[in-house]
Amino acid sequence: MYIFRSIQEIINTVAAAKGLLTEMFEKRKILSFRYSDALSLLKDDENRLKLLIEKEVIRQNGNYVELDARFLDFFELLLEANEEINTAIIDENIEYLHELIDYYLKERIPSRKESYVRNIKITFQKIARTTIRNIMNLQNSIDNAFKHEPTYQIKIAKLENLDKKRINIQRLIDTTEHLILHEERAFFMQATDEELTRILLELRRELQLSAHSLIRAQQDIINYLNQIKSQIILVEKIRKVKYLQDQFELRARSNLAEVVEREHSLLMEGSAPGSFKLSINYLSTDEARPVILKVMRNRQYREALRNNEAGAFSEEELEAQAMYQELINLDTTVGDYFQAQAQARWADESAPLEDLFSYLMKYSFQREVSEKERTTLFCQIVSLYETQLRITEEFGTYHEYEFAKVYPL
Template identity: 75%
Template sequence: MYIFRSIYEIINTISTAKTLLTEMFEKRKTISFRYIDALELLKDDENRLKILIEKEVIHQNGNFLELDVRFLDFFETLLEANEEIDTATIDENIEYLHELMDYYLKEKIQSRKESYVRNIKLTFQKIARVTIRNIMNLQNSIDNTFKHEPTYQIKIAKLKNLDKKRINIQNLIDSTEHLILHEERLFFQQATDEELGRILLELRQELQLSAHSLIRAQQDIINYLNQIKNQVILVEKIRKVKYLQDQFELRARSNLAEVMENEHSVLLEGCTQTSFKLSPEYLASDEARPIILRILSNRKTREHIRKNEAGAFSEEDMKAQAMYEEVVNLEEVVKSFLQSGAEAQWKNEQPKDLFTFLLHYSFQREVNEEECTTLFCQIVSLYEDKLEISDDFGRYKQYEYAKIYPL
């Protein structure tokens, strides 16, 4: 394994291939990156590409390339783009806190005591950050599993495993609270650090919010599992009815006739066609003439439309390349908006409101101001439960809008 000699070497290596690394990171889950595509992004500088492979920033597998797992994890951690739920990290940090607090109580040199306190503060901040990230990933995974997993058995298994991870996160929150309030009382009595007190206060507030979010996640899992159970029961009943119908045993082996006799729903009644005949005397009268002419006119119009119907596709049409308009993925935009709110909270900064965020968001295609207002309205209507609608209003050119922040 290649070992870098300095931070300067790492930064310089990455900066020389920033376009390629950005493209490979964005497409890490969709496609395998081809060697010739990488060369094109590096302006056919094969020497630079070989250096990246030698320094193991990129791995080559035949004609394809992929990012090294160390750099991939590094980018995902900094950009908070990793959807994995990592409870082991919090557990390790809690154990590390016990060790640091024990070292602090046994240390006699004040400067070394201060270094232990500094590491303790950093670890508490890391626990808060990882906990919030885990809960966001948990909620997204629950929603995505229910909406997009096509196989019922896998969907149920994934939801049950996510519920286990929810319980693990709750246990780690309880362990952190117990550490602060009970286990290490002697340390907190001796380490009278003002910044540490502020960090602990913020941490406990975030842990309480996290506990509330876990309650919501538990309710979602229960609701989704119940919906899946009902869907499975319904599908099994439909399959059984279909089997009996195919075997011509439906009436003999079921109570279909009794149910249909007692069922009077409008849906099952069908549409009654009104049937009446006009007398020849009426059709010959002047009163019926305008009606007959209007009917003839309508029939001619329908014939004209039928003649103008498109014919079958030719072989040339079938081979023509289709054109698609790239649609904005609202779910990704909302996810980025919620992440920006979490980042602002960690930095003690005021988060951007939704309309300002959309104006500065990097869409895959060009989005004008009018489309931004449309996206703004769509997000508010579809994701209202994830947003905080304030009483303040903002103005941008001719637009006046309500200021909406991440919940």
């Protein structure tokens, strides 16, 4: 196997054949890419093509060439163009996390402990990206299997296998949650790293969204399998009718005559409404007066709407500083609250958590926010992030406000 000597060599090799590699990647699912076509894309420079084959960027198979698996995987990973569902990668990353955490707890040199924390953060981010990508591929594969697979037996087998992969992804999500919350508690109490805390909060939020997506995927699989079952029953009935028709036994061995005799339904098709113009003679009669008055009322109504439209802003108004007010990002505010509570809990597990309302009353926003607006934000956050919060039966008071005490789950 060819081994590149430097990153510069890889970049130069790929850049020299970027047109060919782009074309081959776009046609990667086509079984055959001719050697002569590759040569023409390199302007008949056979030495360059042989160099690509020698460096194993592409592989030759008789009169055909194809992208090497390493470069194909690399391009698909960066472009997120791979439809494969690979749960083994997440499993390997979770096992690797256990190893890194074990090394961290046994290490005594601070610089080396920091290197282990860095690798742990990178691995957590890999788990988040891989999980989201697997779920996207899972949903796409479910839809494609149902809509585009022509053979019923294969369609059912694909959906059943995808359901097994869904179960594996859910198992890995649960394993990751258990690792963070229970298994490696000693590590998270020692490694008080602010970036690691933020990564873990984002990871848990993404895992919760992923779990919801898996519920939807399960419902889609169940619905699709039920539809396939109904379609199979219908096809079997149609085949039986066709067989009896071919044998000229349909009327004798079925109740077709009775069904047709009592069936009186009609095929209804929508018709486009036709427009027509009223004649001058008709408009001159008293009978047309209500029609004319109705048209006049409609015109007056449209004219009133136009009169109420706001005019264009002047250039002075557009340049004025008071034309807008900075909006408050609820996601950022809630994330800061979760992060502050997580840091407090990891620093001292017995320390009490601060409730959401008290936190918002002293939270430093980017602009001046009144008590009334902070109270409104509290209600909005409780409503929008209900699944991530624990609403208790305890109540507190702040000035003239009485509020329920809310904490993170």
